[in-house]
Amino acid sequence: MASPQPRSLLSASLASASSLVLLQLFSRVFTFVLNQALVRLVSPQILGTAAIQFELLLSTILFLSREGVRNALLRSSTNQQDTSTSQKDVGKDILVSNISLLPVLLGIPITVASASLYLNTSSSSTSSQPHFRLSVVIYALAAFFELLSEPLYIRAQNELRFDIRVRAEGTAVALKTFTAFIMLVTLSSDWALVAFAVGQAVYGLALLLSFLRVYGRTARFWPKKAQITVHDNSTKTQYFDDELLHLSAAMTGQSVVKHFLTEGDKFLVSRLSPLADQGGYAIASNYGSLVARIVFQPIEETSRVFFSKTLSVSSTPPPEAFQMASNILLTLLLLFTHLLLLLVTFAPPYLRLAVSMLLPPRYLTTSAPKILQTYVYYIPMMAFNGILEAFFASTATSADLRAQSRWMLVFSIGFVIAAVVLSQFLELGDAGLVWANIANLTLRAIYAWTFVKRFFLQREAGQIVSWTKAVPPLPVLVSFVLSAITTRWSESMYHNYPLSIRGQINHIAVGVACLAGCLTACFIFERKHMQQVFSVLRKA
Secondary structure (H helix, E strand, O other), rough: OOOOOOHHHHHHHHHHHHHHHHHHHEEEEEHHEEEEEHHHHHHHHHHHHHHHHHHHHHHHHHHHHHHHHHHHHHOOOOOOOOOOOOOOHHHHHHHHHHOOOOOHHHHHHHHHHHHHHHHHHHHHHOOOOHHHHHHOOOOOOHHHHHHHHHHHHHHHHHOOOOOHHHHHHHHHHHHHHHHHHHHHHHOOOOHHHHHHHHHHHHHHHHHHHHHHHHHOOOOOOOOOOOOEEEOOOOOOEEOOHHHHHHHHHHHHHHHHHHHHHHHHHHHHHHHHHHHHHHHHHHHHHHHHHHHHHHOOOOOHHHHHHHHHHHHHOOOOHHHHHHHHHHHHHHHHHHHHHHHHHHHHHHHHHHHHHHHHHHOOHHHOOOOOHHHHHHHHHHHHHHHHHHHHHHHHHOOOOHHHHHHHHHHHHHHHHHHHHHHHHHHHHHOHHHHHHHHHHHHHHHHHHHEEEEEEEEHHHHHHHHHHHOHHHOOHHHHHHHHHHHHHHHHHHHHHHHHOOOOOOHOOOHHHHHHHHHHHHHHHHHHHHHHHHHHHHHHHHOOO
């Protein structure tokens, strides 16, 4: 079946990205407001258990059950909206659809094993909290609800019906946060962990019901036999497409190491830090990754769809597809370079002021303030690594995945060593774990960038990809350097905290003036490039 044209895919991907950004903006602003109240209702110990340990349990179940299958099926060229397919195509669609059920089938043993392991290895200070075991069981149930919706999620993604997901997740996030908030307000503090768990279960159930509302009549949760024609025109019965099954298995195996690298800091925090500091780490992580969740996650997910469909390894993409993919990739990398410059220039001089206004007083004595300082560098590295690994996951062959898995193992060993040395021996505490993660993300991004260069070179298109295209012009860099010097001078002038109202206004005014200067430099010296980008987007 013919693949969609690159420009139609770009148009759909842009629509998806904008919808997901709006979804994330709505959900994160909504949850941010309620979380500001939640962190004042619960202790750092409760927040550390719910937001670090329970969320780690949930992400482990979901990631190991579905990530490999989800990435593999993005490369599928089946279109379940096409009603004119032949019998052969129907059989192929059934085989592919059966693979989308694997997260449900894998999820059952993974959920039971993960929850049992967590219950048996939790520290006494964690497990002695009221209703701890009940909360873990509810979180496991929430994970299974979410996995039940995975086949329908994959179907919507492959049909490019992103609006279904936007509505489903928007509803689920609102219900989750509202449920937890109401329970925390109305019940005693002994039920705080259960409140977070029930909120997560409501999220999973709302997600499932939203997808069933669209696909309920055709939804199925058990594989179906399919008759397919083989090379000698005979037929045979099988359940799964062999190529996608092998690719799913390779990506699922790799996801084990990748998950440890992605959530490695939470693994170590949950084992090395006291519960109060885990709460500080959780609140710092939520604040620090707010931009990442609103902007980076939707961009990464829609880019993975776009690259998978445009540069499918099962077809021969036209030259236009390589040019379009490289333009999108380099434009996003350039955008993230600007983000790095903005954060490094303006965040450090104004972070103490922001922390004093945002964090509740009892969290100021935890590790939260120091962790937020490291997020200035962590957020851009998440962005760079996310988009580069999205390209890798969309275009890598099974051999590429095996090679990356070996390097991932090396990176994971290096991460553990760096995390222990920085946090324990150099006494950087939880901030040392974030620095170790920054180093890990940097190495992974470099590996993925090397793959990108090799991918285009092997297709005689190496000249269209260069790291210099992801770096702003020299005058723009100079404007950021001068602004960094000026804002740090301003901070030194108003170094006594808490600042007076007049001191705050003066310090902020300096930052606003410097920001205006940087944006003006970007407009003057990068206007031509921005016009070219907007021209491509308008044509899409």
